Every structure is written in structure tokens, then in C-alpha cells.
Amino acid sequence: MPSKLEQLAAMTTIVADTGDIDAVKRLKPVDxxxxxxxxxKAVELPQHAALVEDAIAWGRKQGGNADSRAAAVCDRLAIAFGAELAQVVPGRVSTEVDADLSFDTVATVDKARAIINAYEERGVGREKILIKIASTWEGIRAAEVLQSEKIDCNMTLLFSLAQAQAATEAQAFLISPFVGRILDWHVKAGGGPYTSETDPGVQSVRSIHAAYKSQGRKTIVMGASFRNVGEIEALAGCDRLTISPALLDELAKAEGDLPRKLDASAIATKPxxxxxxEKSFRWQMNEDAMATEKLAEGIRAFAKDLNLLRALVGKRLAIAA
Known part of the structure; x- marks a missing residue:
């Protein structure tokens, strides 16, 4: 019998959630x-030292103050990793806009255009790239502009049907509803114990998937942020699932039947x-404590790690100088 990963790949597009180029080569995901x-995490792996050194060497030649040079090197690193990954996967690579731009539509659009231009300078066409944007109201509006320019977007940090509905109305190419972080919130709030079927993160993705398919929406649903293989198995049949290398390896070793859980063809259409x-979006988010808290927390966490990366690069630039 095929492994559970092989069975999953027959009904869902597999996406690797990692910046580790070697892991992507080994696992062979689509995106x-x-x-x-x-x-x-990726820049600290020894196998990626050459990519990092190249970016640092480039940074030494740039003008500006220390902070601006470090930020520019981080941008270059993100594109360098993405370009390498784009040569490995047959599908798309998602690259994220800076988290500290999450509430600035104009700056997000400008940054996304710069990312696409940087990829194109390396010979990577926009058809290979998804721009990841936090699912704030401002981020969704930025996606609407970018999609009109044929720059496809991946709406991340998505925790609610309100975010999902606004994103698909903006014609976002893809959304990444989070599973594990929703579970984390409910467990911390005293909920559970949960099974894979009662997992609130799983139920959230299922409701979004059903809403999209009933409305005939083209936006792709890609479940993300998994805590265990049970959550993944409970979403078998979702358009796409982005999964960490550790959980992909676990699925590759798992045996037994993996039934389809989501079936778009079985969902009846409705208006x-x-x-x-904006008013209704913000009100719905206000009424959803989990989505509001997890969105804010996620933006802070990504911004913190971006600043840590900039600090790491800044130290390397200072030593080089």
C-alpha cells in the first residue's frame, strides 16, 4: 500500500513549509x-553558507547607514533562497513581505513589486512566485492591487472566515488558513481535549473550504501551521497543504488507508x-478574539524574527568592515 504521504499527494498538492534547500530537494514537493x-533558521545552516556570504559580500559594497544595509542584505537573502528553491520545485515559491508593513497598503504594494523585480533580475518569472502578505484589511487591499498587475498573492496569518471572504473578494490567488495556531489558542483558553475531527483549526479550514467551493471561488485554500499529522489527515482533499519537513517525513513512513475528508464536488452551490x-471586516474581527489575537501575535513574531535576522546580518557586516 502507498504511504500516507503518497495517498495525500494523489488528492492534495503538497507544499513544503521550509527554507531549507536540501530538505526541499529530498522531499520533492510541488511548491x-x-x-x-x-x-x-535557514541562514544558520552550514550548507547555506555560500548564499549568506554572497549576500554579505554584496552588502559591504552598498552605501547608506548600518540599518539600511542590513535590511537590504536581508531582502537579498530572501530572494537568493527563493531563487534557489524556484529551481528545485516545479511550482511556486512564496516570499513574504516585511511584517512591519502589515498595516500599510502602499508600502506593501511597493515592496511586492520590488520583490518581483528582484526575482526577474535573477531570471525567475513572476509565474513562479507568490507574494505572502498578512491578512489585515490593508494587506488584503494590497493584494487586490497586486492581483490586477498579475502578481499572485498568498494571504498568510489567516484565522477566520471574515479574512478568507475578504481575501477571495479581492481575488487573492491563495490563502493560508492556519490550523495549529488556532488549536494553540483554544487549548490555552482551556478547551479540549481535542481529536483530529474536533480540532478547532481543522474545523476552521473545513468551513472556509466549504464556503469557497459553494460560492465557486477560484482562490486556492492551503492549510498551514500544523501541529501533528492528525490535523493533516483530517484535511486530506484540501486544495493544498503546506507542511514542515518533519511532518512530511512522518507521513512518508506512515502506513494505512488515508480517506478523503474534503471533496469540492460534493458541495452544493449557493449565492x-x-x-x-472595511466596517464589517473590522467588526467581525473585533468579535473574534482568537483571530484578532493570533493575527497580532503572528505579525509581532514575524517582525521579531525579521529584526533578529537583520541584527545577525548587521553583526556580520560590522565584522567584515
Whole structure:
């Protein structure tokens, strides 16, 4: 019998959630997603030393103050890793806009355009890249602009149907509803114990998937942020799932039948709800304590890791000088 990973790949597009180039080569996913936290881990791996040194050497030649040079090197590193990953995977690589731009539509659009231009300078076309943007109101509006320019977006840090609905109305290419972080919030709040079927993160993705398919939406649903293989198995049949190397390895070793849990063809169509406006979006988020808290927490965490990466690069630049 095929492994559970092989069975999953027959009904769901497998995406690797890592910046480790060697792990992607070994696992052979269709797509790959990165973020500042994953990039921070990746740059410290010895096998990526040449990529890091190249970016540092470039940074030594740049003008500006120490902070601006460190930020520029971090941008270059993200593109360097992404370009390498784009040569490995047959599909897309997701690269994240700086978390500290999450509430600035214009700056997010400008940064996304710069990322695409940097990839194109390396010979990587925009059809290979997804721009990851936090699912704030401002981020969703930025995605709407970018999608009109044929720059496809991956809406991340998504915890609610309100975020999902606004994202698909903006014609976002893909959303990444988080599973494990939703579970974390409910467990911390005293909920549970949960099974894979009652897991609130799993239930959230299922509800978003059902809403999209019933409305005939084209936006891709890609479950993310998994804590265990049970959550993954409970979402078998989702459009895409982005999974860490450790959990991909666990699925590759797992035996037994893996039934389909999500089936778009079995969902009846229904009219789409009224379009989301800013007032209703913010009110729905206000009424959802989990989504509000996890979105803010996620932005802070990504911003912290981005600053740690910039500090690490700044030290390397200072030593080089």
C-alpha cells in the first residue's frame, strides 16, 4: 500500500513549509513556502553558507547607514533562497513581505513589486512566485492591487472566515488558513481535549473550504501551521497543504488507508454573501478574539524574527568592515 504521504499527494498538492534547500530537494514537493522565521533558521545552516556570504559580500559594497544595509542584505537573502528553491520545485515559491508593513497598503504594494523585480533580475518569472502578505484589511487591499498587475498573492496569518471572504473578494490567488495556531489558542483558553475531527483549526479550514467551493471561488485554500499529522489527515482533499519537513517525513513512513475528508464536488452551490467592506471586516474581527489575537501575535513574531535576522546580518557586516 502507498504511504500516507503518497495517498495525500494523489488528492492534495503538497507544499513544503521550509527554507531549507536540501530538505526541499529530498522531499520533492510541488511548491515551497518561506517566512522570516524559517529564513532565520535557514541562514544558520552550514550548507547555506555560500548564499549568506554572497549576500554579505554584496552588502559591504552598498552605501547608506548600518540599518539600511542590513535590511537590504536581508531582502537579498530572501530572494537568493527563493531563487534557489524556484529551481528545485516545479511550482511556486512564496516570499513574504516585511511584517512591519502589515498595516500599510502602499508600502506593501511597493515592496511586492520590488520583490518581483528582484526575482526577474535573477531570471525567475513572476509565474513562479507568490507574494505572502498578512491578512489585515490593508494587506488584503494590497493584494487586490497586486492581483490586477498579475502578481499572485498568498494571504498568510489567516484565522477566520471574515479574512478568507475578504481575501477571495479581492481575488487573492491563495490563502493560508492556519490550523495549529488556532488549536494553540483554544487549548490555552482551556478547551479540549481535542481529536483530529474536533480540532478547532481543522474545523476552521473545513468551513472556509466549504464556503469557497459553494460560492465557486477560484482562490486556492492551503492549510498551514500544523501541529501533528492528525490535523493533516483530517484535511486530506484540501486544495493544498503546506507542511514542515518533519511532518512530511512522518507521513512518508506512515502506513494505512488515508480517506478523503474534503471533496469540492460534493458541495452544493449557493449565492455569495454581500461584499465585505472595511466596517464589517473590522467588526467581525473585533468579535473574534482568537483571530484578532493570533493575527497580532503572528505579525509581532514575524517582525521579531525579521529584526533578529537583520541584527545577525548587521553583526556580520560590522565584522567584515
Amino acid at each position: 515551497c513556502t518561506t517566512n522570516p522565521s524559517l529564513l532565520l 455569495a454573501p454581500a461584499a465585505t467592506d
